Amino acid sequence: MITRRELMRALSRHKVSDWVVIERTQDLAIADAVRTTRRRENRTRIGLVVHHDDSRGRGSARLEIAGHEDDASAVVDQAISLAIAAVGPSWKSVPPAAPAQVQLFDQKLAKRDLADVAAELALHMRRPQGAKVEAAAQVMVERVEVSSQSGLTTRWTASELVVEALVSAHDRSLAIRRSARREADLDLDGGIAAAVADLGSLADATPAVPGRCALVMTAEAFLHGDTPAGVWSVFAAQADSVLERQGLTRYRVGAPVASGATELDEPLTITSDGARDYALRSAPLGDDGDAVRRFPLVERGVAKGLGLSTREAALRQRDPNGGVRNLVVAPGTWDALLPAVGARGALPRTIEVRRLRALSLDPFTGDASLELALAVEHAGANRRAFLGGTIRLDLITALARARRSAATVERNGYAGPVAILIEDAELLA
DSSP, X not given: OOOHHHHHHHHHHSOOSEEXXXXXXXXXXXXXXXXXXXXXXXXXXXXXXXXXXETTEEEEEEEEXXXXXXXXXXXXXXXXXXXXHTOBSOOOOOOOOOOOOXXXXXXXXXXXXXXXXXXXXXXXXXXXXXXXXXXXXXXXXXXXXXXXXXXXXXXXXXXXXXXXXXXXXXXEEEEEEEEESSGGGSOHHHHHHHHHHHHHHHHTOEEOOOEEEEEEEEHHHHTGGGOTTGGGHHHHHHTBHHHHHTTOSSSOTTSBSSTTTTSSSSOOOEEEETTOTTOTTOOSBOTTSOBOOEEEEEETTEEOOOBOOHHXXXXXXXXXXXXXXXXXXXXXXBOTTSOOEETTXXXXXXXXXXXXXXXXXXXXXXXXXXXXXXEEEEEXXXXXXXXXXXXXXXXXXXXXXXXXXXXXXXXXXXXXXXXXXXXXXXXXX
């Protein structure tokens, strides 16, 4: 396989306007309780970004070097050809800025065998009484080295732990997934305990009854499938600078994200923070070798910033910021442990969404469809668990107006309220 240095030498022999080479060396340990297997893997991945100028403008290409490639010059020729085919408006690379200072490696892994850590997570985790847990774990230590034509060279080490488990109890099962950079942040015991409690509710659940309701969503629901930022990712899509320049976003910078969003008691504020220590989407540099920065997406209900790659930043005469990464949502003052109370007093019918079966988001309009797997209806002192049902929302407006809990959680690219209250929704059977 081509080495990073061979690729850099080949680039120096070609007429390339700008380039970035990113090498990732990964050491993985995998343990599976179902197959009772343990194994180790070592991977090396090299990515290449090439910018090529001609009389028509500048074109860019991004390549992932395949393991069978052994001719660095041929790879560079291919990248230049792809860049020429993608020529667009001319722009100039900005001088490199200092990488973000961020901690990404769990020092507790430094003196431990990764295979032992994976086995402990998957094979020797604590199982609650009366529940069966079958798990698989992956522990990875990644060493990254970035070099650019400008002479910038940066290195860092990052860790990532992923656990997928099937929790069975009361003749039913739920799948959970947790990922973090540190073992302490996985919260496996809490996730499994919540799954067992929900499985108990599933055993007595009845069909959904349609109608108007207030909606309480916990992190287990709105971070469905442990996807980055869950429902809040709709704001990341609106902060895509390419879509915004093409006029495809719902709102523009400087405008309220939704009608009345600035007039609330606790207007919504969301920040992209790619320099947050131990967050999964943090990094010193972006994929184009641009320095990662913290910047606001929404500030007190008003759209404030965009994720800017090197190209978008140059076209806008701005500094790149590494794009949208970890979303930090400002908490509110709502106490999620108390009965839900709306702006006009007690809410007659409240549905607490515990689990989603599916989450569908339209990144352009902000419309969303939430397929419920388990929810609990609160009507006065009565409490009833039910299965199924669909809730369709204008998610941007709903989240902008939602009450946010004071208690917070941090998981997989999201840091913010552990629960939210949407006062006006409709449950469809």
